[in-house]
Amino acid sequence: MKILLIYPRWPKLKNQPAFNLPPLGPVTFAATLPHDVEISFYDENVEAVNLEEESDLVAISCMLTCQIPRGCELADWFRKHGRTVIFGGIAAMLHAEEVASRADSVFLGEAEGRMEAVLDDFKNGRLKKTYNFLRDFPDTALIGAARRGILKHPLYNYRGVRMVDLVHASRGCRFNCFPCCTPYLGGRKFRPRPLDKVAEEIAGIDNNRLFFVDNSLAQDDQWEKDLFKTLAPLKKKWISHPIKNDDEILKLAAEAGCWYVYQAVFDTSDYIRERIKKYKSYGIGVEGTIILGTDYQDQDSIRRLIDFLQEIELDLAEFTVLTPFPHTPIREKLEREGRILHNDWIRYTAGEVVFRPALMSPDKLQEMYEYAWTEFYRSTCKEMKMAKLFIEVIKKEKADGSYRGANCKTQNRCR
């Protein structure tokens, strides 16, 4: 059996880096398929899909809301040409009704241990319209090593350098932040994977640089310590979302190869100042993730926030416009208050204002978003700041003997 697996393109934002990272969703899904299933994978962000390529089934995997319109467009084309289409992925869960109306089937939830039955249904001509496993989470021990062999790695290189590979050590999140759909999708319970399985998967990745896309590593102190102790001997260098603000844990993270973290910066408090300082004292870089457009922000407070980011010497900053994605607490609030401007999902990129802010007009917020990017990178451009971080990882690799050279040499291992 052959599946054509497609990751639809989305609009590239002008402030986004020029490179693309190899996606994790499709390769994690691919690992849930029986081994004899042949997969032909296209990430439309890096190459065009061969629409004429034959397959038994077309699977469309969407992570982002702004992928949904293109995913539906592809589904329409394939179905018009007599092909069977199934949708899956995070954004398919957020837009379940919409994608169900444009596909033969939609899979909602986590696929481990479930795809064999779905494919059996398909082979026997009884594919269901919906497979709903939302909030019916499989045992995390069933999560196998992502099938990265389906990626065409050279397409993700930037200036000849291989970008990080994505990996995850846990699912779920015990927090419930206002702009986030993770609690809806992955549940409010932290669900770690068995560490031996995580270590085995990571040891098998032919890339020294990784990105843990776990929602937040700061969910369970003992697990975090155990994870870092497990990672240390592998000598990988990695990026992650926040790590617990604790000396012992940060020391272990640094020893385990932590390169830099994504840390939300939501105000100009001493708490944030000290948090950033602490990471840096352990040699861990910080990319701030900053949401603009919250109800307490006006133009002056955004200007002050950018000054603050310069002052605390963030290594990088990524600005997004608050966006009311489906199934988030903020969407519920803005819907209640009649402040959502439209549901044109392709414009839900987090780079465009799609709601009415409380203390400024939508246009003004858009202007402040552009201001934030320009002002933060005014004295040192983004490429230069990224290069500085890159030099740091090379130093770490040289220090422990894991440096493999600056250029990509071994990555021609497509399929």
Ligand code: SF4
């Ligand atoms: S923003 Fe991060 S920490 Fe907050 S709920 Fe979402 S995944 Fe959890």
